[in-house]
Every structure is written in C-alpha cells, then in structure tokens.
Amino acid sequence: MSSHTFQAPTGTRDFYPADAALRRFIIESWRSAAIRHGFEEVDGPTFEHLDLYTVKSGEGIVSELFSFTRVGGEKTYALRPEFTPTLARLYAAKANALPRPTKWFCTPTFFRAEKPQRGRLREFLQWNVDLLGDPSPAADAEVIAACVTLFESLGFTPADLRVKVNHRAALANWFVSRGIPESEHAKLLVLLDQRAKMPAGEFAAKLALYNFTAEQAEVFKKGIIRVTLPERAGEVQVMGQTVERGMLGPAAGSDAFDLSFFSEAVQPLALEFAAAGVLDWVDFDLSIVRGLAYYTGMVFEVHEATGAERAVAGGGRYDNLVELFGGPPTPAVGMGMGDVVLSLVMKDKGLLPDAGRLMELSGQRPDVFVVSNGSPEAEARVRPTVAALRRLGLHARHTYKATRNVGKLLKEAGDARARYAVIIENSESAQLKDLTGGEQRAVRLDELTAGYPTIMQGRGA
RNA sequence: GUGGCCAUAGCUCAGUUGGCAGAGCACGAGGUUGUGAUCCUCGGGGUCGCGGGUUCAAGUCCCGUUGGUCACCCCA
Numbered sequence: 001m002s003s004h005t006f007q008a009p010t011g012t013r014d015f016y017p018a019d020a021a022l023r024r025f026i027i028e029s030w031r032s033a034a035i036r037h038g039f040e041e042v043d044g045p046t047f048e049h050l051d052l053y054t055v056k057s058g059e060g061i062v063s064e065l066f067s068f069t070r071v072g073g074e075k076t077y078a079l080r081p082e083f084t085p086t087l088a089r090l091y092a093a094k095a096n097a098l099p100r101p102t103k104w105f106c107t108p109t110f111f112r113a114e115k116p117q118r119g120r121l122r123e124f125l126q127w128n129v130d131l132l133g134d135p136s137p138a139a140d141a142e143v144i145a146a147c148v149t150l151f152e153s154l155g156f157t158p159a160d161l162r163v164k165v166n167h168r169a170a171l172a173n174w175f176v177s178r179g180i181p182e183s184e185h186a187k188l189l190v191l192l193d194q195r196a197k198m199p200a201g202e203f204a205a206k207l208a209l210y211n212f213t214a215e216q217a218e219v220f221k222k223g224i225i226r227v228t229l230p231e232r233a234g235e236v237q238v239m240g241q242t243v244e245r246g247m248l249g250p251a252a253g254s255d256a257f258d259l260s261f262f263s264e265a266v267q268p269l270a271l272e273f274a275a276a277g278v279l280d281w282v283d284f285d286l287s288i289v290r291g292l293a294y295y296t297g298m299v300f301e302v303h304e305a306t307g308a309e310r311a312v313a314g315g316g317r318y319d320n321l322v323e324l325f326g327g328p329p330t331p332a333v334g335m336g337m338g339d340v341v342l343s344l345v346m347k348d349k350g351l352l353p354d355a356g357r358l359m360e361l362s363g364q365r366p367d368v369f370v371v372s373n374g375s376p377e378a379e380a381r382v383r384p385t386v387a388a389l390r391r392l393g394l395h396a397r398h399t400y401k402a403t404r405n406v407g408k409l410l411k412e413a414g415d416a417r418a419r420y421a422v423i424i425e426n427s428e429s430a431q432l433k434d435l436t437g438g439e440q441r442a443v444r445l446d447e448l449t450a451g452y453p454t455i456m457q458g459r460g461a
Numbered sequence: 462g463u464g465g466c467c468a469u470a471g472c473u474c475a476g477u478u479g480g481c482a483g484a485g486c487a488c489g490a491g492g493u494u495g496u497g498a499u500c501c502u503c504g505g506g507g508u509c510g511c512g513g514g515u516u517c518a519a520g521u522c523c524c525g526u527u528g529g530u531c532a533c534c535c536c537a
Binding site: 433 | 462491496497510531532533
C-alpha cells in the first residue's frame, strides 16, 4: 500500500452523516423498545481481561478475539466480543442488592476477529436484552416481546420476520426417552444444527445412528411444528397435519411424531406468547439449536421469513451462567441483535428511511433556516438573527452559498428539511414561512429573536 | 484460516484487437422567474486500489499485494 493512502481496517465501517444518522436511528429504536418494556440501560468496559472470555468458551475462543498486552505490561486483555460475560460479572458483583427480576439492556460496540462477509463485520453494534432472576416462561416471553416491539416500530410485520422458538430441555427429555445417553446429546445437537448443510439422505443416515426413523429426520429437516393452545390441548400438529395425543406415545406404534415432550415444554411458552400478544410472530421450530454454549431452556432465533440473510437476532435461557462467573445461582434469559443484519433486512424490505427522514429521526432536523432578500440591510441581520435563535435553543442554519437568489435559498432550506424559513427583508421585518405547509406571514425581527418558540406556538408544528 | 469473483470521479457505471480518461447523478459558480419547481451556461475534480512485469505503448495482458464480496470453518 502506498504511504499516502489509508484505508479503514478490514471489517470496520466509516460513518458519514447519512450512516451515522442510520446508526443513531437504530440505537434509539432499540433503546425505546427496551425502555417501554421496563428494561434499564447498563454498559461495561470496551475491553476486559482475556480470562473472562476463556472461562466460558475455552481457549479456542482466543483466535476469534482481538486481544493485546500493554507494552511493558503483563496482563492480557481482549476487546469485548459479546456482552454476556460482562453482564454476568456486573450482576454477580451486586447480586444481593439488585431487584428481582433485574431487567437490563445495552447497545454497545463489539469486536470479533473473523473474516467479514455479508451480515458479519469485525466491529458492530449489538442490542442486548436480559432478564435475570425469573425462571418463568413469562420472562422468556418478555424478552421476545421487547424484540417484537422493536420490529413493529421499524415497520416489520409477521410476514417479514419469524421468531423461531425451540426448547433445549424438551429436546433433551425426548432424547432420554428414546434411550439416548446424555453423553451423546451434544453431538446430536450439533448434527441437528448442521442439517441444512447436508443432503437429506446423509442427514437421515446420521440420525439413524441414534435410532431415528427417516420420517423423523424429515420432521427435523422441516423444523416447524404447530403447538395449539389449551382449548385444544393435547393436539400437536406436525407440518400442518394434526396428530392426536393417543398417537404420540411410543406404545402407539407410530412414534415418528412423538412430540409429547416437546409439546409439554412448549405449551406454557405458547400461553405466555399469547398473553404478550406476540404469538403471531412465533413459529415453534425443532431445528433451532443455537450452537451449544450455555443455553438451558428456551432458545430462539429471528429469521427473515423466506430464509434470506443470516439470523437477525438470537437468544435463550441460560440458568447456569451467572453462577459460572462467580455469582449466586440465577435463572436468566436474554437475547442479542446486531445492527448489520438488521440493516440488511430493513433494506431488503424497503424499510430504510430516506436520507432526509433519517436526519429528522436522528434529531438533526433544523428548526429554522434564515435567509435575506439580498439587500445589504437585510444581509447584515442574518448572522445576528441566527445567533439569537440559537441562543433560544433552536437548531438554526444559514446558507454558505454565494447566491442571494431567494428561490435557490428556499430550496436549500427545503433540502435540509428545515421546519421554517425566515426571509429577512430589512433591519426590522421578515417573512416567516412554514416550509411544511407553505404559509407565510410578516413578523418583526425583534419579536422573532425574543420569542420564536412563542410565535411558532411550539416547535412541534 | 481456505477457495471463487470483483476494484475506473463523492455515487452508479461505460471504456472496442493494448493507442490522448468518459457519461449521468451529486457538488460548486453564474443567469432567468422576488418564494422551495422547471430551464440555460460554466467549473472543480481520477498516479484507473497499491507494487512489480511484458510491450514502442497497459485502465486493458501476467504476477504479487491490499480491500470488498460470496461460500466454507466458526458463530459466544
């Protein structure tokens, strides 16, 4: 590379005004959704001791981290690749003083030393929502409800995004019921997680090693099952086909659709999703495994409805993790959502606000744009008027162009999405024009600079 | 970390068998209609990602490198 050219490091992004406005909009959307659901904002350091990450994930994780030692120092640090260890550390340190449940969220930057590809960068934002101290399915539903609130606020519908829910314990119970020892469960979960990456025949053959039939392999491959609510309790549908309770037991002969364990674990969740008003967004999906890591109960991922793009969000219940980081035994459920895939899906669905709208949504819309009619007398009043309006707390702008053509300057004001234009006529009077509606009226300059908000009857106009 | 494809103006791209670096949009200046439009004229801008090589001559062909992108690995 030549010495006079610098590029941003691999997998990082530059944020020009339009990009920064989008980022601000996404962060504010995240914050708003979390706060509406009663979560409180927290944060931690951008880097932690490397040990904090190897405790949970093993030494293998190190190659995925940006880690470093200070020159002359001995301690090894790592830029944070996720928030959960920090969250557990924060919670463990003050567990006795914290309310139950504790509901926290954050929207920080994370770093992973992976090769970038679509939807995955080395520096990104991630919204984390966690609810600690409540083991109930209602807590699971609360986290997902915050997620759904976000989607709704961005303009998504259940036809755009699906929340795919599974239950670790249900799968484990089912495996046990089929005589599969617990020592084999991890390998089996990995196999299920990889189902999409191999031909159906190969997948079925590998499942057969665990005594699953080809029919059951098909069920796993398709994933989605429908769990009905209590008025029809006892019914389970597989791939749209209703299966009677009597058919579910292995004794019934056809145990291809023996999903009773799954059904029992998931029915309480379904009730809570219904109570939270998010059931329309949810599919119960046997194929969602979420790596292995630390999940102990409900797990979920949010995907674009047709399977385009990577997962928009993911999470689940991790009842043993706080203890692992030195805290008291604490049931917990949480989720993470990155800005990269979210932005891609918003773009795919045509839900990205245009540049002007983003400036407005990110709090950068000018209140007033001050121009003169071109006379020297009026021109002299532009800067003092702008200064006075700014002193009143308003976002006031003026042109930097050489032209004094009123039409061109009003176009500039309109392009900037200013709410009002002030056209100064002489040292005493001006026209005040509402750029939204187009009406304008004469005002005295001294009156304007003394009480613009009053004249406008508030800024919301 | 492995492999495929890609790289020309701020953006989207054109550039012929190797022969003077281009368009639209955007940006800036001026003009016209004293009020956001339309229109007209002009202008700034690119070591063709970077470095080598072949050639009289390279944006174009070859090698390397950096970055992007897609798939694999991984996905906390």
